[in-house]
Amino acid sequence: AQSVAQPEDQVNVAEGNPLTVKCTYSVSGNPYLFWYVQYPNRGLQFLLKYITGDNLVKGSYGFEAEFNKSQTSFHLKKPSALVSDSALYFCAVRDFENQGGKLIFGQGTELSVKP
């Protein structure tokens, strides 16, 4: 079965500092990995995806993620954090075991960026 794990419930960074939100995956076959962000009482917004190709994927709002096959990781990064980046971040994998390709989410990581 496909799964992802986010080992940190919360990440705190100061504005202007680099941020990393961690994600590890366990999949059979090729991984289809995604990052989403959720603001309070809102839907999930797509940030970026890894399907194949370059291990460094660039996405929305200056975020990027590094796919590492040997470490089965897909960490989300940003060189310089903004207070407005404070939100809940979910790593996810698409599961095609049954038809439909649903997303399976990690537990989520609350990012707090302080001025």
Place this chain on the structure above:
Amino acid sequence: AAGVIQSPRHLIKEKRETATLKCYPIPRHDTVYWYQQGPGQDPQFLISFYEKMQSDKGSIPDRFSAQQFSDYHSELNMSSLELGDSALYFCASSFQGGDSPLHFGNGTRLTVT
């Protein structure tokens, strides 16, 4: 660009009542998904439809049912509501291909009292 539309945004029901949530996917997307997100939880997959046929089923209670109509909108019907059904319910749509992200609506917040 058009997004996924969900209605209503908020819904308050009493125990044992029924509720119907609606979802209008992005035009031309062929797959619709329903998710339930409890407080402080990650979204849990309930059910999906591909071209109006049920394609996958997750942790959806027998009290819940869903369908996708000829105009591609989908409805989640919830009966005999329980306090534990209080949650955010999200609909998402996508193309079924693996490289296509799911696009989520803003959700319906259901409160059961």
